[in-house]
Amino acid sequence: MKNTIQMVDLRGQYLRIKEEIDAALLDAVQGTAYINGPQVKLFAQSLQEYNNVKSAVTCANGTDALQIAMMGLGFKPGDEVIVPAFTYIATVEVIALLGLVPKFIDVKEDTFELDYSKLEGLISNKTVAIITVHLFGQCSNMEAILSVARKYNIAVIEDTAQAMGAEYLFQDGSRAFAGTIGDVGTTSFFPSKNLGCFGDGGALMTQSSTLGDKLYIIANHGQRKKYYHETIGVNSRLDTIQAAILQVKIKYLDEYTEARRAVAQKYDLCLSNIAGLILPEKAQYSTHVYNQYTCRVENGRRDELKAYLLEQGIPSMIYYPIPVHLQKAYLSYGYKEGDFPVSEKLCKEVISFPIHTEMEVEEQDFIIKNIVHFFTHG
Numbered sequence: 001m002k003n004t005i006q007m008v009d010l011r012g013q014y015l016r017i018k019e020e021i022d023a024a025l026l027d028a029v030q031g032t033a034y035i036n037g038p039q040v041k042l043f044a045q046s047l048q049e050y051n052n053v054k055s056a057v058t059c060a061n062g063t064d065a066l067q068i069a070m071m072g073l074g075f076k077p078g079d080e081v082i083v084p085a086f087t088y089i090a091t092v093e094v095i096a097l098l099g100l101v102p103k104f105i106d107v108k109e110d111t112f113e114l115d116y117s118k119l120e121g122l123i124s125n126k127t128v129a130i131i132t133v134h135l136f137g138q139c140s141n142m143e144a145i146l147s148v149a150r151k152y153n154i155a156v157i158e159d160t161a162q163a164m165g166a167e168y169l170f171q172d173g174s175r176a177f178a179g180t181i182g183d184v185g186t187t188s189f190f191p192s193k194n195l196g197c198f199g200d201g202g203a204l205m206t207q208s209s210t211l212g213d214k215l216y217i218i219a220n221h222g223q224r225k226k227y228y229h230e231t232i233g234v235n236s237r238l239d240t241i242q243a244a245i246l247q248v249k250i251k252y253l254d255e256y257t258e259a260r261r262a263v264a265q266k267y268d269l270c271l272s273n274i275a276g277l278i279l280p281e282k283a284q285y286s287t288h289v290y291n292q293y294t295c296r297v298e299n300g301r302r303d304e305l306k307a308y309l310l311e312q313g314i315p316s317m318i319y320y321p322i323p324v325h326l327q328k329a330y331l332s333y334g335y336k337e338g339d340f341p342v343s344e345k346l347c348k349e350v351i352s353f354p355i356h357t358e359m360e361v362e363e364q365d366f367i368i369k370n371i372v373h374f375f376t377h378g
């Protein structure tokens with residue numbers, strides 16, 4: 001093999017489109033409009049067109065996007081937000097920062113999404129929103145979530161940081177992109193996401209132009225016109241340089257998705273029927289864009305598998321080792337071990353194998369051979 005195996009091959013991805021990226025970078029540098037340059041608006045437009053959404057607002061990162069979404073929806077301290085216990089910390093962090101109260105919900109063991117059958121039981125007169133996370137690259141069951149949200153008149157925020165380009169498949173046969181179905185979708189352009197820049201970046205999407213306008217203002221110090229502040233905002237901008245990179249890379253997003261799917265398909269094929277290894281479940285109501293290829297290892301052997309692979313030079317990752325309700329920083333909300341048994345079990349079972357757009361056949365063969373070896377000879 002040419003390279004050491006990596007979870008994500010950012011260098012290889014860059015080299016394939018180096019000329020275009022370098023030209024865009026040089027153009028942005030020479031243009032000197034480093035903040036809110038023309039590339040930012042152009043990219044917001046491309047994002048809006050790609051996702052077929054009324055309004056796309058860029059911001060500094062995916063965590064800010066979640067915060068801006070909740071500010072834009074007008075939530076007040078003490079309001080309750082339902083959020084999965086099994087997610088990346090950012091989803092919950094901003095709830096806490098805004099003085100809102102996270103109401104954790106357990107997830108489904110097979111698709112890792114929030115367990116929508118438990119939603120109604122968590123709704124109180126303080127509930128203002130449900131945040132669903134399209135974890136690892138496929139959509140949550142939006143119709144199930146929306147039907148509860150509509151019944152109680154609460155908002156739905158889609159954390160789409162891992163699912164850019166995934167499509168939700170409605171029962172009536174229509175489709176819509178992840179992040180464009182609830183009230184607001186948020187996403188991240190962190191380098192390892194499916195559409196990644198060369199630093200931090202994020203965006204929000206909404207089908208309401210009124211809300212989109214609000215979100216734009218909040219992300220820009222609450223001003224529409226410079227030095228005239230209509231509302232309390234934040235400083236959360238996508239850099240011109242990052243926008244220039246993203247404007248090039250968004251053209252390749254479908255190709256990137258196809259490359260990830262091909263890797264996933266091969267894992268699916270070669271790792272099926274291994275006792276003790278559960279492969280990622282594909283929901284009928286979503287396509288999958290495989291930001292991660294996340295399996296479950298039974299019989300308490302997950303850490304042993306991870307160590308074995310590492311000995312062979314194969315990296316793997318645990319997304320996530322501790323559910324949010326048991327993280328030290330969040331213990332004050334009063335949750336304890338046993339409250340969300342599925343999330344707690346997943347944290348002990350999940351393992352994500354390398355998946356990216358530049359995976360070479362022999363690399364993946366080597367990974368597969370070693371996973372199979374672990375389960376058949378280990």
Ligand SMILES: *Cc1c(COP(=O)(O)O)cnc(C)c1O
Nearest residue numbers: 061062063088090161162188190
């Ligand atoms: C990456 C990620 C975020 C945060 O994005 P940043 O750009 O790193 O702030 C939020 N939610 C989920 C599920 C993520 O994977």
